[in-house]
Amino acid sequence: MPELPEVQTIVNGLNKVVVGKKMTDFESRDKKVxxxxxxxxxxxxxxxVDRIAKLVIFNLNNEKSILVHLKMTGQFIWEKDPGVGKFSLRHRVTGGHPTEAMLERMPHKHTRAIFTFNDRSRLxxxxxxxxxxxxxxxxxxxxIQNxxxxxxxxxxxxxxxxxAKYLKKQAERFPNKKIKQFLMDQSIVGGIGNIYSDEGLFFAGIHPERKLKDIKMDEWKKVQEGVARALNLGIKHGGYSADTYINAIGEKGKAQEYLNVYGKDGRECKxxxxxxxxxxxxxxxxxxxxKCQH
Incomplete structure (x- = not known):
């Protein structure tokens, strides 16, 4: 599932192609979704287009916002002028879970919603x-408020x-919880998953099995700074790409090239x-x- 940097990268791409456009039609193809x-x-x-935690948010001028959670296999595909002239990928912007649909004509059998805009482009x-x-x-x-x-x-x-103050206060509720689980709890911190909890704890020098009751205030500051550093590096390098994510212009992110511990088990620490x-x-x-994390 995409984490905060991957979702932010998609949001950055969508902001370049849909902001200011008026929706002239909307088609729902799946009431569950x-x-x-x-x-x-x-x-x-x-x-x-904004982001909170792992949500993509389309803020509208009618005092409503559309919230989208990509989960495991969600993807956005924007086309400049669908159905006009010869089919070309040059006029397409994509992001999310990579499938053959990104290379085929839209709508696809897995299309759940279609936004049509006043310039004839579609999302x-x-x-x-x-x-x-x-x-x-x-x-x-x-x-959006609250x-x-x-x-x-x-x-x-x-x-x-x-x-650090927020983390310490929340940690007092779960003294025996391990720091790795704590950081991945979306009800406590929004946007962190397996990748960036590992990387953030590495930067902080904190062992993932440490119990919350044993972490001191100065260490909480290191945790906050380590997580922020890991997330910002992820955004800077376009997100982490495995088999479930590409960015909003159809490219794989490069964050995996800069990881320190995630997916590196059995290899030497940098x-x-x-x-x-x-x-x-x-x-x-x-x-x-x-050796580096205690």
Whole structure:
């Protein structure tokens, strides 16, 4: 599933092609995935595309916002002028889970929603496994208020609220929880998954099995800084690409080329040359350097 940097990279790409466009039509092809009616969005204009945690947010000028969760296999495909002239990928912008659909004519059998804009361009939302969803909520002056309360999200991992004091306060509720599980709990911190929890803890020098009650205030500051560093590096390099993600212009991200521990088990640590180890924590595999992380 895409984490914060991958979602942010898609958002950055969508902002280049859909902002300012008016929706002249909207087609829902799957009521399970699309959980609103066309009359709620047709005629509105997209003010901007934003992100909170792992959600893509289309803020509209009618005091509504469309929220999209890509989950495992969601993808966006924007076409400049579909159905006109010879089919060409040069006029297509894509992002999310890579499938053959990104190279084929739209709509596809996995297309769940179609946005049509006043310049005849279209935005398709495809989802192979149908785990993703699209919902609509009210906004105020083009921005959503208290979204965390609506979806049980903690603070966004790149927000000003995500600091050492917040982490320590939340940790007091779960003294025996391990730091790896804590960081991946979306009700505490929004946007962090397996990749960037591993990388953030490496930068912080904190072992993923450390219990929260044993982490000191100065270490919480290192955790916050380490996570922020890992996430910002992920965004800078266009996100991590395995077999479930490409960015909004159809390219693979390059963040995997700069990872320190994630997926590196059995290899040498870049800092100390010790062998990177792995351990199961809460059903998820965590990678770490036992010499650099304590």
């Amino acid at each position: 699309v959980q609103f009616r066309l009359e709620e969005v047709v005629g509105s204009k997209i003010l901007d 398709y939302f495809n989802d192979l496994r149908r785990f993703g969803w699209m919902k609509i909520i009210q906004n105020s002056k083009g921005k 979204i965390g309360n609506l979806f049980n999200f903690g603070v966004d991992a790149l927000s000003n609220e995500f600091d 800092q100390c040359k010790s062998i990177i180890k792995k351990v199961k924590i809460g059903g998820r595999t965590s990678r770490f350097c036992s």
